[in-house]
Amino acid sequence: MNGLPGTERNGVVQPDATSQEIYDGGMVVRREVLGAAHVDRANATKDEFTEDFQDMITRIAWGGIWTRPGLTRQMRSAVTITAMVAHGHWDELAMHLRAAITNGLSRDEIKEILLQTAIYCGVPSANTAFKTAQQVFRDMDSTVTDTPPN
Numbered sequence: 001m002n003g004l005p006g007t008e009r010n011g012v013v014q015p016d017a018t019s020q021e022i023y024d025g026g027m028v029v030r031r032e033v034l035g036a037a038h039v040d041r042a043n044a045t046k047d048e049f050t051e052d053f054q055d056m057i058t059r060i061a062w063g064g065i066w067t068r069p070g071l072t073r074q075m076r077s078a079v080t081i082t083a084m085v086a087h088g089h090w091d092e093l094a095m096h097l098r099a100a101i102t103n104g105l106s107r108d109e110i111k112e113i114l115l116q117t118a119i120y121c122g123v124p125s126a127n128t129a130f131k132t133a134q135q136v137f138r139d140m141d142s143t144v145t146d147t148p149p150n
Helices: 019-034 036-044 051-065 073-087 090-102 107-120 123-146
Strands: none
Touching: 019 036, 019 051, 019 090, 073 090, 073 107, 073 123, 090 107, 090 123, 107 123
């Protein structure tokens, strides 16, 4: 479903998978979803204190969950956006809004997800989520228009 070898059952987490194979598979998806620049920045700032955390999220979240064939990346993005709104994780929401566009969700679909969160997560949270999305989309649009032609 997602093109990674050995993903027919449980994504890259196969019975004979090594920790390194799970990490590598997670890193592939993490880079595809968040972009290489974001992942490179996260890895460049890791130190002895944060290294285990970066390893864990790559192996468990990205290798263990995001490589599973049971949901599309668009559906995973929708669920993740909702969770970020529900818990008020605004910086993470901004990152996952960009990822949702990368994963193929349209701005209209994201708007519908945020409208849904107003009912189930609360209007104040959705209000902040809409403001966050507005800023993310402005930033994305200005990045596109600021890019000089080749």
